[in-house]
Amino acid sequence: MMRTTGLGLLLAVCGFGLAGVGWAAPVSVPLGLEGLSRQRVEWRDHGAARVCEGVLLGDLLARAGAPVGEAVRGEALSLVVVAEAAxxxxxxxxxxxxxxxxxxxxxxxxxxxxxxxxxxxxxxxxLVAPGEARGARSVRQLTALTLRAVED
Known part of the structure; x- marks a missing residue:
């Protein structure tokens, strides 16, 4: 029995083949905020200053098995997160x-x-994207996050 560790295990959990040949299927990212470190961000929503609290999107993705940190390179850079509203x-x-x-x-x-x-x-x-000039990608009534590969 072959045992996979390190980056190979992380990629396998995310649906990558161990040889890095592609994405197996989209991964639904659970939206539960429980158990993750809470953060606050300040941002502008249609010109109004706001302070919001929740968990970092990156932390939700990491808990779902997405590549993080040093693993975000090569084919992992062709992964996208689709955020969907009600x-x-x-x-x-x-x-x-x-x-x-x-x-x-x-x-x-x-x-x-x-x-x-x-x-x-x-x-x-x-979903709050605080660094953006417009709030178009700050999704109200967030219902789903999906991690998927960009397809040819």
């Missing part, structure tokens, strides 16, 4: 954008903003 609105982030060592990082799956739980018009979860 109304079907979808946005995409590359894994490189989300990783704090490569991109802006700091993207948050929030359950509270400005000291209160999110209301029905934007919650119960919201």
């Amino acid at each position: 109304d079907g609105y979808r946005v995409v982030f590359s894994l490189g954008e989300i990783d704090a060592k490569l991109g802006a990082g700091g993207m948050l799956v929030a359950d509270r903003c400005d000291g209160a739980a999110l209301g029905a018009d934007e919650g119960p979860l919201r």
Whole structure:
């Protein structure tokens, strides 16, 4: 029996073949915030200053088995996260954008903003992308996160 460790195990968990030849299938990322370190981010939402609380998107991805840190290189840079809202609105982030060592990082799956739980018009979860000039990729009423490879 062959035992896989290190980067090979991480890639296998994420659906990569051990030879790095591709992505097996999209991975649904659980949206449960329990057990992860809570963070706060300040950002501007349509010109208004806001402070939101939740967990880092990168931490949710890591818990789901996504490559993180030094493993975000090579084929892992062709992975994207699709965030979907209750109304079907979808946005995409590359894994490189989300990783704090490569991109802006700091993207948050929030359950509270400005000291209160999110209301029905934007919650119960919201994906916040604090470093962006416009809030178009800050998804209200977040219902799903999917990690997938960019296909040819």
